[in-house]
Amino acid sequence: xxxxxxxxxxxxxxxxxxxxxxxxxxxxxxxxxxxxxxxxxxxxxxxxxxxxxxxxxxxxxxxxxxxxxxxxxxxxxxxxxxxxxxxxxxxxxxxxxxxxxxxxxxxxxxxxxxxxxxxxxxxxxxxxxxxxxxxxxxxxxxxxx
Amino acid sequence: xxxxxxxxxxxxxxxxxxxxxxxxxxxxxxxxxxxxxxxxxxxxxxxxxxxxxxxxxxxxxxxxxxxxxxxxxxxxxxxxxxxxxxxxxxxxxxxxxxxxxxxxxxxxxxxxxxxxxxxxxxxxxxxxxxxxxxxxxxxxxxxxx
Numbered sequence: 001x002x003x004x005x006x007x008x009x010x011x012x013x014x015x016x017x018x019x020x021x022x023x024x025x026x027x028x029x030x031x032x033x034x035x036x037x038x039x040x041x042x043x044x045x046x047x048x049x050x051x052x053x054x055x056x057x058x059x060x061x062x063x064x065x066x067x068x069x070x071x072x073x074x075x076x077x078x079x080x081x082x083x084x085x086x087x088x089x090x091x092x093x094x095x096x097x098x099x100x101x102x103x104x105x106x107x108x109x110x111x112x113x114x115x116x117x118x119x120x121x122x123x124x125x126x127x128x129x130x131x132x133x134x135x136x137x138x139x140x141x142x143x144x145x
Numbered sequence: 146x147x148x149x150x151x152x153x154x155x156x157x158x159x160x161x162x163x164x165x166x167x168x169x170x171x172x173x174x175x176x177x178x179x180x181x182x183x184x185x186x187x188x189x190x191x192x193x194x195x196x197x198x199x200x201x202x203x204x205x206x207x208x209x210x211x212x213x214x215x216x217x218x219x220x221x222x223x224x225x226x227x228x229x230x231x232x233x234x235x236x237x238x239x240x241x242x243x244x245x246x247x248x249x250x251x252x253x254x255x256x257x258x259x260x261x262x263x264x265x266x267x268x269x270x271x272x273x274x275x276x277x278x279x280x281x282x283x284x285x286x287x288x289x290x
Contacts, residue, residue, distance in 0.1 A: 022176065028210050030168055030210060
């Protein structure tokens, strides 16, 4: 992957407040929901917070196959990460993503039983811009520029 | 479905220039791409134009299970339609969606062999707004207000 594309994908992700997270339902239908972008370890691991009681958390526990899509609508640019989601309920992962104000949704704080974290680990990234459309192993995005 | 929700879903869709279209790859991973919103017969049938040579068109031919998602990021509102996509290559369907200027992408016009139309037919719609989240059979959205 050339450095220009690396930098464009990183920039695209930094601009996005929302990611579109894809899952596969038990009956094989794809599903998409917008989720707020939260912390990430690097471009390979992305975190999202949500409620454990949701249908989607149950879907990912059953079938971890997932995608995470960052998009700049007006510029027709998008980065589609494909990989798996682990539904984390341990204190340390939950504390990593917790923000002041989240008590509004989870009154018992970090250890609220309904609060959980999706840990998404990417295997590939597809980037399209203009008429170009390429897929790379995620490791190519991690190489230092 | 009450009339307020009917009207909110219709309004949301009218506002969106872009829809997020979900598919399932041959190896079972979900995929999401932004597509420009085009004509629709009603809230049950939604059309999108694309190129037949794309990987995605091949995916839908193999596995028609799909979803189409319209989202208002700032208001935390979204309508997720679940159903199937038919990849149409007949003249009449292609002419329905054709716009002046599309020659930029398909130099041979409506009958360009690489131009095709996704005809998405919804079975259900899920609507979330605030903390409310409900799924309805698509017929409930078609009833006249």
